[in-house]
Amino acid sequence: MVLAAVSMPRSASRLAGRLLTLGVASVLVPAAAQAAAPPNDAPSAAAAFTPVTAENGRPSEQQGIAELVEATPDPGVPQCLGASSFARTVWFVVPAAETPQEIDVEATGRTLDPIDLAAFVQFQPPSGPITALPNACSGIGAGGSDAAEEPNSGVTLRVPAHRPVLIQVGRRGGPRSADDERAVVILDTRALPAPLTPLPGDSAGPGTPKAQTSAPTSVALGGATIGDEDPAQPPCPSLGTVWRRVIPTFGGTRLISVSGNEASTLTVFGGTLPTAGNALDCVNRVGHGPLQMRVPARAKQPLWIRIGADRPPGAATASLSVGLGTGVFVVDGGPGGSDPTPGGPGAGFPTDCDTADAQHARIVGAAFGGNVKRLNRARTVGIGLRLQRGPVCDVVLDLIGPGGRVYASSRTLRLQGGNRRVALVRSRPLRRGGYRLRVSAVSRLGDSVLVPTQVRGTFR
Amino acid sequence: VRPTTRRELIGAAAAGAAFAAVPPAWASRLLSRRATIGPGQFLDGVASGEPGPTAVTFWSKLTTPRPRSGARLIVARDEELRKVVATAVVPTGAAIDGTVKARIGGLQPHTQYFYIWESGTDVSPVGRTRTLVPATSTRPQRLGVSSCQNYPAGWFRAHAHAATQDLDLCVFLGDYIYEARRGPSATEPRGDPIDANDLRSYRAKYRLYRADEGLRELHRLQPAVHIWDDHEIANNYTDNRPAPSPLQRTAGYRVAFEWLPRMVFPRDRFRIYKRIQLGQALDLFLLDERQYRSVDDAGQPSKVLGDTQMQWLIDGLRASRAQWKVIANQVMIAPTDYGGGESSDSWGGYPGSRLQLLSAIEQSGIDNVVFVTGDSHVFTTSVLASDPEVFRSDPSHRPSAVEYVGGSVTSAGGDRVESEVIARNPWVRQYNGVNHGYAYLDAATDLVTEYRRSDIANPAGETFTFERFVQPSGTNSPARESVPPPPN
Numbered sequence: 001m002v003l004a005a006v007s008m009p010r011s012a013s014r015l016a017g018r019l020l021t022l023g024v025a026s027v028l029v030p031a032a033a034q035a036a037a038p039p040n041d042a043p044s045a046a047a048a049f050t051p052v053t054a055e056n057g058r059p060s061e062q063q064g065i066a067e068l069v070e071a072t073p074d075p076g077v078p079q080c081l082g083a084s085s086f087a088r089t090v091w092f093v094v095p096a097a098e099t100p101q102e103i104d105v106e107a108t109g110r111t112l113d114p115i116d117l118a119a120f121v122q123f124q125p126p127s128g129p130i131t132a133l134p135n136a137c138s139g140i141g142a143g144g145s146d147a148a149e150e151p152n153s154g155v156t157l158r159v160p161a162h163r164p165v166l167i168q169v170g171r172r173g174g175p176r177s178a179d180d181e182r183a184v185v186i187l188d189t190r191a192l193p194a195p196l197t198p199l200p201g202d203s204a205g206p207g208t209p210k211a212q213t214s215a216p217t218s219v220a221l222g223g224a225t226i227g228d229e230d231p232a233q234p235p236c237p238s239l240g241t242v243w244r245r246v247i248p249t250f251g252g253t254r255l256i257s258v259s260g261n262e263a264s265t266l267t268v269f270g271g272t273l274p275t276a277g278n279a280l281d282c283v284n285r286v287g288h289g290p291l292q293m294r295v296p297a298r299a300k301q302p303l304w305i306r307i308g309a310d311r312p313p314g315a316a317t318a319s320l321s322v323g324l325g326t327g328v329f330v331v332d333g334g335p336g337g338s339d340p341t342p343g344g345p346g347a348g349f350p351t352d353c354d355t356a357d358a359q360h361a362r363i364v365g366a367a368f369g370g371n372v373k374r375l376n377r378a379r380t381v382g383i384g385l386r387l388q389r390g391p392v393c394d395v396v397l398d399l400i401g402p403g404g405r406v407y408a409s410s411r412t413l414r415l416q417g418g419n420r421r422v423a424l425v426r427s428r429p430l431r432r433g434g435y436r437l438r439v440s441a442v443s444r445l446g447d448s449v450l451v452p453t454q455v456r457g458t459f460r
Numbered sequence: 461v462r463p464t465t466r467r468e469l470i471g472a473a474a475a476g477a478a479f480a481a482v483p484p485a486w487a488s489r490l491l492s493r494r495a496t497i498g499p500g501q502f503l504d505g506v507a508s509g510e511p512g513p514t515a516v517t518f519w520s521k522l523t524t525p526r527p528r529s530g531a532r533l534i535v536a537r538d539e540e541l542r543k544v545v546a547t548a549v550v551p552t553g554a555a556i557d558g559t560v561k562a563r564i565g566g567l568q569p570h571t572q573y574f575y576i577w578e579s580g581t582d583v584s585p586v587g588r589t590r591t592l593v594p595a596t597s598t599r600p601q602r603l604g605v606s607s608c609q610n611y612p613a614g615w616f617r618a619h620a621h622a623a624t625q626d627l628d629l630c631v632f633l634g635d636y637i638y639e640a641r642r643g644p645s646a647t648e649p650r651g652d653p654i655d656a657n658d659l660r661s662y663r664a665k666y667r668l669y670r671a672d673e674g675l676r677e678l679h680r681l682q683p684a685v686h687i688w689d690d691h692e693i694a695n696n697y698t699d700n701r702p703a704p705s706p707l708q709r710t711a712g713y714r715v716a717f718e719w720l721p722r723m724v725f726p727r728d729r730f731r732i733y734k735r736i737q738l739g740q741a742l743d744l745f746l747l748d749e750r751q752y753r754s755v756d757d758a759g760q761p762s763k764v765l766g767d768t769q770m771q772w773l774i775d776g777l778r779a780s781r782a783q784w785k786v787i788a789n790q791v792m793i794a795p796t797d798y799g800g801g802e803s804s805d806s807w808g809g810y811p812g813s814r815l816q817l818l819s820a821i822e823q824s825g826i827d828n829v830v831f832v833t834g835d836s837h838v839f840t841t842s843v844l845a846s847d848p849e850v851f852r853s854d855p856s857h858r859p860s861a862v863e864y865v866g867g868s869v870t871s872a873g874g875d876r877v878e879s880e881v882i883a884r885n886p887w888v889r890q891y892n893g894v895n896h897g898y899a900y901l902d903a904a905t906d907l908v909t910e911y912r913r914s915d916i917a918n919p920a921g922e923t924f925t926f927e928r929f930v931q932p933s934g935t936n937s938p939a940r941e942s943v944p945p946p947p948n
Contacts, residue, residue, distance in 0.1 A: 052705035054657035055694045056640045061658035063707035082491060106555050106659065108710050112726045143492025144528030144553030149562060150717055150724045154555025156527050180727075184710040186659055235492035237527040264499075264526055284528065286498050287580035310525035338580075340492040351493050354549075444547050446497070446532060446578075 038067045038090050043074065043120075043129035043166055046091035049187040062187045064092045066107065066115075066169040069181035077168070078276060080118045080137035080232050086170035089116075092185060094165040096124045100192040100225055102239065105167050106154035109183040114139050114146040115153045116170035121228040124162045131166065133276060134232045140172075142234035143340050157226045158240040160202075161194060193314075195223040201243040203227045204274050204304055211244040211305060216321045219244060219307055221262050222314035230306075231274055235340040236265040236282035238308025243274075245304050246322050248297040253325030257334065258307055259290040260318035265308030266291040266337070268345065274304040281344035283333035292334025293345040294325040329411050331394050350414050353393035358441035358451050361417075362388045365437075368457030372430045375459060380423040381408045381430070383437060385455050390417025392441035392451060399424050401459075402433035415441070434458050495549040498522070498529030500558060501582040504670045506575070507679035508589035509686070509721030510736070511629065513569040516591060516683060519721035520577040520584050522558040529553065531560045532578045535567075539574045539586060557663045559718045569594040589683045592628065597739035600904035602626065603786070604682070606897075607633035607689070607834025608868035611669050612643040612652045614916025618869045618898040620674030621914060621923035623681045625900070628738060630682045633834030634689025634790045635871065636716070637665045649917060657694070657708050662715035670719070673919075686720050687732055687746050688713075689790040689835055696805045698753040713751075733769050735776050742903045743782035745773060749790040753810075764791075764810035774820045777829060783933060784828050784903045791835045793817075794842035794863045796885050798876060806835070818846040822860045827934050829861035830907060837873035838893040839911045840865045841929060841938055842885070851887045859887075859936040864909050864929070866899030867892075870916045890927060890940055897923060907931040909938065922946075 040047035049062035071088040079086045094103055107115040116139035120131050138146060138153040145152050159165055167185070175181055201209050202225055211217045224240030248254065258266045264285045271278035283291045297303060307318050330347045333339040339348030365385035375381060381399060395415045399408040408424035415422070437455040440448050500522030507519040522529050530551045537543040545567070550560045560577060567573065570593045577584040593599050604622040622630060637656065644651030656665040670676060678684070690696050693712040697704050704712075713730045716722075725731045730751065736744040752766030765773065777785055791806040793814055802808030821829050822845070831844070843851070843859035850857045867873070873893040881891040895913035902908040909929045915921025924946035929938035 052707050053702070054655075054704065054708050055697075055702065056655040056657055059658035059661070059705075059707060059711075061660065061707060061711070063705060065706060104554070108714055108729075110727075110729060112724065112729050138553075138555065141491035142528065142553075143495065144530075144551055145555035146553070147492070147495060147551040148553070148556055148560075149550070150556065150729065152555040152714070154527075154553065156554050184706050186707055186711065188658070188660055235528070239525070239527065284496070284498060285526070285580075286496065310527070338496040338498070340494050340496055342493060349494065354494060445534060445544070 037070050037072050040090045040092065041071050043077070043091045043131050043168070046093035046129070046166055049092055049094065060188065064185040064187065066090045066183040066185050067178070067181070068169070068171050068183065069175045069178040074131070074168070077131045078134060080134040081116055081139045081141040081234060084172050085116045085139055085141070086118070086168060087172050088175065089168050089170035092167040092169065094167060094187060094189065096162045096164045097189070097191060099161050099194045100158060100223070102156065102158045102190045102192055103165055104154060104156045104188040105185060106152060107169055107183045107185045108152055109180065111180055112151060113171070114151040115183050116172065117153045117155045118168040118232065119155045119157055120166040120168065121159050121226060122164040122166055123228070124164055126164065129166055130228055133228065134168070135226050135228060135230045136237060137232045137234050138237070142237065144237070156239055158192060158224065160225045160227065163227070199223045199242065204229050204243040204306070208243045208245050211246050211320050211322050213246065213322045216319045217244060219318045219320050221307065221309040221312040221316040221318055224309045224312065229274070231269070231276040231279060233267050233279060233282045236267055236284050236308065238265045239310045240308070242307045242309065243304060244320055245302050247302050248299055251297055251299050254295050254297045254303070255292060255323050255325040255328045255330070256295055256305060257290045257292045257321040258318050260316070261288060262309055262312040262316040263291060263307050263318035264310050266293060267306040267308070268293055268295050269304040269306070270301060272302065274306070281339060281341065281346040283337040283339050283346045285336055286338040287336050289335030291337040292330045294328055294330045294347065295345045331413060347413060349393050352391055353414055356391050356393045356442065357444040358392045358449050359443040360389050361392045361441070361451050363437070363439055363451055363453040363455060364388065365455040368455070370459050372432050372459045376429050380425055382421055382423050383455065384419070384421050385437065386419050387415055387417045391415055394448070395439060395441045397422055397424055398438040399435055400438050401435040402431050407435070430459055432460055495551045496530050497532050497549060497578065497580050498524070499526055499581045500524030500529050500531070500579045502577055502579070502584035504667060505676040505679055506577060506584050506587035507721045508575070508587060508683045510723045511590065511592050511683040513592050513594045514567050515563055515565040516567060516573070516589050517561060517563045517721040517723055518575055519559065519561050521719070522552055522560060522579055524558060527554045529558060529579065533560070533562050533564070533575060534578065535564055535573050535575045537573060541574060541576060541586070545573070557715070557718050561721060563723060567591050570597065570599070585680060587680045590628070593739040595737055595739065598741065599739055600902060601628045601738040601741040603628065603901040603903070604630045605633065605832045605866045605899040605901060606630070606869050607866065608635040608837055608871040609669065609675065610638050610871040611672065612648045612650055613872060614649060614870035614896065615919045615921060616672045616674035616869050617914035617916055617918070617921040617923055618674070618896065618912065619672070619678035621912065622898055623674070623677040627682055629744070630678060630684035631744065631788050631832065632684060632686040633788055633832065634687055635691040635834065636686060636688065637669050638691045639665065639694050659711040659715065662711050663718070666715060666719040684721070685736060685744070685746060686722065687748060687788055687790060688716055688750065690750060690805070692716050693750070698750050699805070733772065737782065740782055742784045742786055743776070743780045745776055745785065745787045747773070747787060747789055761804065761809045762812065764807060764813040770813065770816065774817065777821060777826050778824050784830060784907055785826065786901070786903070787829065787831045789831045789833045792833050792863070792865060793831050794844060794885070794887060795848050796840070796842065796888065798874065798881065799884065815846055818844060818860055822846055827936060831861060831863040832899065832901070833863055833865040836865055837868035837871045838865060838891065839867040839895060839927060840888060840892070841890040842888045843937060844887065848887050855886060862931060862936055862938055864899055867895060867897050867911060867913070869898065870896050889938060892927070895926060905933055
């Protein structure tokens, strides 16, 4: 049962005072025996958040108490953070507002186990809960505050006017005590200005504008919201999203690049419509510079490009470029980005790059050699080496030759330790003379540093 | 010594454990497996806290509208950060207000370290911290002890002074914020427009307080431990008049953890009572006198610590082999009556708890127990016994323990005549209700305690020692020494 917490008469306060000895979680609500699933166990019975009072005024936030020990799973509702997430859930509802609103929901329990949270944008008037597609979610696997030393879960999203939102609150694993299972769920809402005109591409569908492929497309971000068609991407959350679509006329790879500091995420979906299952990858903004992905494309198969924006000024825009991706190398989401997942079009680093440190690595190898005339017939030059204390990541290999010039280069996300043979792409004809390999990679401080390399040779 | 590996550091930051638990499904390839840095500015300074001999918790905060971000912590032996000993990438997000916190292990005991945080778009100020001495060390320990910083009431000059001192640890005894808005007024230098009672407003309140230069500098330069008192939630909230809502309590406790370099107990995230060992010189017992208070069947206040914490404290005092057992204590334990009776919000409201604790100290024959206390905004020193009335009939009675109440950083006290306070309370050895500042403790063979007063009306105000006590080991009795007046 969800209890409103308001000022109590003094007689009631005595009881509450006695309960203080039970610790924080147990004073949150009287620990009623849990004999059955809570009344808000299903999305159709979502509980309202309740206002509270305080000695110094009425808090603008509202509370819900999630009693999860006897809660049950939700058949047919996608588990936004994987098969073990949302093992048992309760539901709350955020009412619609006359204007767009920013909704922030945070949940805390007595233990440090992060709580799973998901938001489902609804229609008004409701024709039954829409739970086919979570539109935002938070919990283990999202990689933000849920992965911190003292984790907490929270979802923040901007929704259009007249759209209620269902909030799914869940836990994983087997249930523990009622006190350990309980969570205080806190809702904060802020009204946003109503847009004078609808934002082009605020939702994904047949009416979503197409992106140009011959020139950059200017994409307005101000007023971006998240709708019911927006598939949650937990590692790349944003408060609002704007969509563009591309229908390639021929297959191959495309470089999708988004510039503009207010563009905070880039996610690309491939399919008739964007779904949770056809997301290709996502990228978060880390610093300045474009967010990039090198995306495989099939002729006539739409690509859905979602640009995330958090609290952009009303006139904020992003510049979207869609070009050929052949010969382009993308590292970790591009110059301004970071891809929180390994591999994929966003070129996220493999997980072992977390332990890589180029400053402590070393490259050795036997002297190489060969005939210049024969080597120049090939596009690449192969060189054997041995990487000690690898792997190293975001690796640039240059073959330096006569005149101190670079004759061939290669770039790779990761070079694993041990004996390797690398292929460097020739940028100019080789000449007779001495050559050496120069290798740079990322240190544990995130800087690109030279890896001590003793690989030399002579081409005749 | 083997340098700490990056793997260990990531593990220490607890990020690895979280990522290892990532389940498959829901586009499992698109669940996060990496902690990465993100955008954001470090507008609220840096801090370090809860040091041990080989570990320290480092803190900062990223300001960004991004719901997810992260920062890299770099710890080095030198101020130029050339001799890096540890790095960690620490994830954060809006649900912890962008705060970043990492406990780094593998450090050397009693060693000074420097650190910065890096985001994708900013670099923090360089912070300094120090690990504690090892458990076997007999080196004297120096503490700075403060409490009750009310932002509108004055400048936190006590902190600015403490930041410059050679301290092993700073101890804050509660009322780090005051939840109610106040001012501006003609007699106070700055206003506080925030009524804090939920997540957003508590976070705004901490940010406002952290804008004080003295407090920021203290956090930047000294490792600290903190306990909370009532104003981190609401004034005297444990009287339940009215009871704070679950929202308010959760929000207040959460933000107090988010904004301070505390360590957390994984199964009890809001527990703050713990023991910190500073070599053989000093054991520091941090208490929580708010969260576990209870009333009896008649509705009267019953227990100030709760049974579990009380037993933990008594057991800890009995087991302690440290020369000095210092108890970080929110509210006064000496039964001080200024004419209107004892405050019911202090230990005076829980006479059974006070009797239980002081009796246990006496019956166990534990000497050198020292309470350092906040809350009451006065500088006062008292001797303690389970039956304080004995000091009326026998002023030379050997005390069981000593209480040093170290004033307030800025909160207003009570201007009373010392001789009248002592006449009414013969266990009181000193009283000053006018000054603001902090206490300094030097725990060696003798315990030297100094009270220091600050000019809080002046943003560059100075701080001077105005009281000094020497407490020889085994006496439980402080001797008041004369202190030369400050230079003009």
